[in-house]
Amino acid sequence: MKLAAKALISNNYLSLALVIFICITLLPCFGISSFKFRPLPTPPKASIKAGTAIVIKKPTDVVSLYLNGKLMTNIGNDYVLGALSIYGNEKSFVSGVWRGKSKKSFLAKIFGTDVNEYFFHPIDIVKVPLKKAPKLRFPARVKKNVLQGDKKKKQAEYQRRKAITKTSKGQMTDFCLKAPIKSKIVSSFASPRTIASRESYYHSGVDLRARKGVAIKAMSPGRVVLAEHMIVPGKIVVLDHGSNFFSVYMHLSKINVKVNQIIKKQEVIGLSGATGRVEASHLHWEVHWKGIPLNPFSLLQALKQVCDQA
DSSP: HHHHHHHHHHHHHHHHHHHHHHHHTGGGGGGGOOEEEEOSSSOSEEEETTTTTEEEEOOOOOOEETTTEEEEEEEEETTTEEEOOOOSSSSSEEEEEEOOOOOHHHHHHHOOOOOOEEEEEEEEEEEGGGGGGOBOOOHHIIIIIITTSHHHHHHHHHHHHHHHEEEOOOOOOOOOOOSSSSSOOOOTTOOOEEOOOOOOOOOHHHHHHETTTOOOOOOEEEEEEEEEEETTTTEEOOOOOOOOEEEEEEESSOOOOOOOEEOTTTTTTEOBBBBBBOOSSSSEEEEEEEEEEEOHHHHHHHHHHHHHHH
16 A cells, blocks of 8 residues: 555656556465555546645545545545645645455455555646746835845745644634635736746735735634744744644734734734735735645635535
């Protein structure tokens, strides 16, 4: 099974086919269970946009589901959720194992082994090529203080933010999420962009129109794990909502919370602004699952079916 898992993570169809062949034909010779694949009754779509939240209704006889090797998160009693990265390969997989479906087969009669039923579903990730990224234009003060700022410090801050949003404490209990403000999207999730250094990247959140001083509210109950000023995001707040879900709020003009403070849903955590690497005042809002940024509005829409049943 470890060999099969590695093949799924590699996203290489040839490697996967080879591993399946080995599992089905050779492993029984060594007293190891052989594998038989049986699909999910409601598999994910074959083609999905990068950063999309994937919610799957979990069959009662499935032990667990994985997305590119990451264990998908239980949402309530009937669903699991995962997200597709905006970076990496264009091929992804949902995989897992059926519960209580071992049965004797022709191979089992010969070698005394069981046949265990597994499933995998390939997914093509859709995203806009980075070569089409438009160039951002920043005010002179941003060019001086941010773009030309301490590179080592910026990298250290980025790695710290990345580490913070990988593993959370506790379980997420409120799936009825709300946007931090009601406003128009001025820059979409996963849109390609280029900065003055000619570095191109995908937008890891959504930018919402907001003049300076607008109250920014928590999308869900959580704990403050970061609340300070950094070079690129400016004044930033990160909330841990449990179950490896985090929300990030950047470019604030004021921070109203402290680290380890417990926050209620829709509690004001700060005020919008234009700190950090910005063209103008707005709110940059991110949501992460196990360190993977996903489209916040995709998550809100995906969890609506769970929220409606709560």
